Amino acid sequence: DVKVTQSSRYLVKRTGEKVFLECVQDMDHENMFWYRQDPGLGLRLIYFSYDVKMKEKGDIPEGYSVSREKKERFSLILESASTNQTSMYLCASTPRDRGRGEKLFFGSGTQLSVL
Amino acid sequence: DAKTTQPNSMESNEEEPVHLPCNHSTISGTDYIHWYRQLPSQGPEYVIHGLTSNVNNRMASLAIAEDRKSSTLILHRATLRDAAVYYCILRAARSTGTASKLTFGTGTRLQVTL
Numbered sequence: 377d378v379k380v381t382q383s384s385r386y387l388v389k390r391t392g393e394k395v396f397l398e399c400v401q402d403m404d405h406e407n408m409f410w411y412r413q414d415p416g417l418g419l420r421l422i423y424f425s426y427d428v429k430m431k432e433k434g435d436i437p438e439g440y441s442v443s444r445e446k447k448e449r450f451s452l453i454l455e456s457a458s459t460n461q462t463s464m465y466l467c468a469s470t471p472r473d474r475g476r477g478e479k480l481f482f483g484s485g486t487q488l489s490v491l
Numbered sequence: 492d493a494k495t496t497q498p499n500s501m502e503s504n505e506e507e508p509v510h511l512p513c514n515h516s517t518i519s520g521t522d523y524i525h526w527y528r529q530l531p532s533q534g535p536e537y538v539i540h541g542l543t544s545n546v547n548n549r550m551a552s553l554a555i556a557e558d559r560k561s562s563t564l565i566l567h568r569a570t571l572r573d574a575a576v577y578y579c580i581l582r583a584a585r586s587t588g589t590a591s592k593l594t595f596g597t598g599t600r601l602q603v604t605l
Contacts, residue, residue, distance in 0.1 A: 380534075409593060418597035419535070419578070435594065466534050470593075477523030477542065477582055480593065482534030 379403075382467050382483040389490050395454040397486050399467030406472040408450035409480070410434075410442065413464040425450055426472070457490045464488075495579045500600040503569045511564040511599050513579030518559050522581040526553065526564045529576045529598070538564065540582070574603045 383398035399408065409424040411434075421434030423442040431442050439461060443451040450469075454461055467483040496514040503509040515524065523542050527535040539546055539553045541562075546553040552565040566573055578598040 411595070416597070419595035421592065421594055424592070432592075434592065468534075468593075473583070475521075477525065477540045479525065479537040479540060480527070480535075482527075482536065484534050 380467055380469050380481050380483040382465075382486050384486050385484065387486055387488045389454075389457050389488065391458060391490060393454075393457050393490075395457045395488070395490075397452040397454075397465050397467075397488070399450045399452070399469075399483055400448050401450075401469040401481070402448065403469065403471075403481070404447065405469040405481075406447070407470045408444065409468040409470075410440075410450065410452045411466045411468065412436070413466055413485070419466065422452065457488075459490050462488060462490045494594070495581060495596055497577075497579055497596060497599045499597065500602065502602045502604065503566075505570060505603055505605050506568050509566040509569045509573070509601065509603075511566075511577050511579075511601065512561065513563070514561045515579070515581055516560045518581055519583065522583050524553065524555060524559075524562045525580050525582050526551070527578045527580070527595075528573075529578070530572075531575070535578060535595075538577070569601075569603045571603050571605075574601055576600050 380401045389395050407426050410422045411419040413419050420436050425431045425444040441453045465486045468480045470480045471478045525540040526538040529535040541553045554563045576598040578595050
């Protein structure tokens, strides 16, 4: 089975800290995604990547950056954490689009609290 | 990117069929319709997907309207374990080097009662 692993299930950080959220997938997928999930707002796309060192902005990229130095790992970076970034963060991966409607695989999520 | 519209919530009795609707009036000819569900305290998981024809798997069935502007996820016999948020999304079929944006909405919260 495909596994998408997020490094922490729960994380507590202070305002102004630099925060790294790590995501690793073991199925050699080209595409990786970072979403945040807040009550009543569903899943919102922050950034995605379709190859090593490639990244594209999603719908809410402000306050975030990403890094994809290796194919299996996609990191989400909060340069200076703020309380409004308290949220559940979900990572997903999927194979390259080959016209067959390839499905996404999600990690279990990281609940980040910024105090 | 084409968007989807789903009801915020639905209720069902256990052991009864459930039909979860999704509207996607701006779907393009190469968009796949995907369904995912998210159980409490978990990441979303894949349920089913289709392009034009109805699809069945061990979890559910997907009925796609002839004009493809709507679809329905069918759970044949709802159980308490099916209580979750169900998301309908569109995935463009493309073979370029870039990825589809893959936007989720707020989904439908399904409540299953005894």
